[in-house]
Amino acid sequence: MNTPPPSFRDITVAERVAATGIDEAMIEALVRTFYGKIREDAVLGPVFGAAITDWEPHLRKMMDFWSSVALLTERYDGRPLPVHVRLDIGAEHFDRWLGLFTETAAEVCTPAAARFFTDRAHSIANSFRMGIGVVKGDRAAG
Numbered sequence: 705m706n707t708p709p710p711s712f713r714d715i716t717v718a719e720r721v722a723a724t725g726i727d728e729a730m731i732e733a734l735v736r737t738f739y740g741k742i743r744e745d746a747v748l749g750p751v752f753g754a755a756i757t758d759w760e761p762h763l764r765k766m767m768d769f770w771s772s773v774a775l776l777t778e779r780y781d782g783r784p785l786p787v788h789v790r791l792d793i794g795a796e797h798f799d800r801w802l803g804l805f806t807e808t809a810a811e812v813c814t815p816a817a818a819r820f821f822t823d824r825a826h827s828i829a830n831s832f833r834m835g836i837g838v839v840k841g842d843r844a845a846g
């Protein structure tokens with residue numbers, strides 16, 4: 705049998721991995737270190753503490769999420785916006801989340817990978833803020 709030609713997806717992922725060094729071990733370190741900080745945080749700790757009792761499944765889900773974003777593995781197929789619409793969160797939570805995420809990415813990733821994750825986090829956070837603003841008025845967008 706002939707080997708199929710590499711798909712657009714294979715090429716995209718191969719180029720991203722070559723440019724950034726992102727792999728599953730880096731994603732695991734990012735997720736575990738980030739949520740370790742979140743749990744200790746005065747602003748975000750209580751929000752997560754109220755929603756999550758069993759942390760390991762949440763961490764696994766977030767590894768699947770970032771693996772799907774960065775390596776296009778399609779392991780995450782949830783719908784995160786409704787989850788965040790249900791939470792009582794506003795601009796202060798998003799700013800803190802992004803601050804801690806950026807700090808963690810700089811600590812555990814290569815600089816190019818940190819740029820990639822931080823860029824994606826900002827655009828996803830913006831889409832959540834807009835989505836929450838549409839549903840609830842503009843507290844989260846402010």
Ligand code: HEM
Pocket residue numbers: 748751752755756765766769782783784787788791793794797798799801824825828829832
């Ligand atoms: C204000 C900032 C944020 C807060 C307070 C927050 C909080 C939470 C909480 C508490 C959960 C778990 C909900 C549950 O299982 O009941 C969750 C799930 C999740 N969060 Fe966030 N989050 C924030 C921002 C973000 C951002 C910026 C991203 C993406 C870059 C993100 C991605 C996700 C995903 C993928 C899930 C899993 C949703 C699912 O169950 O399929 N979150 N978040």
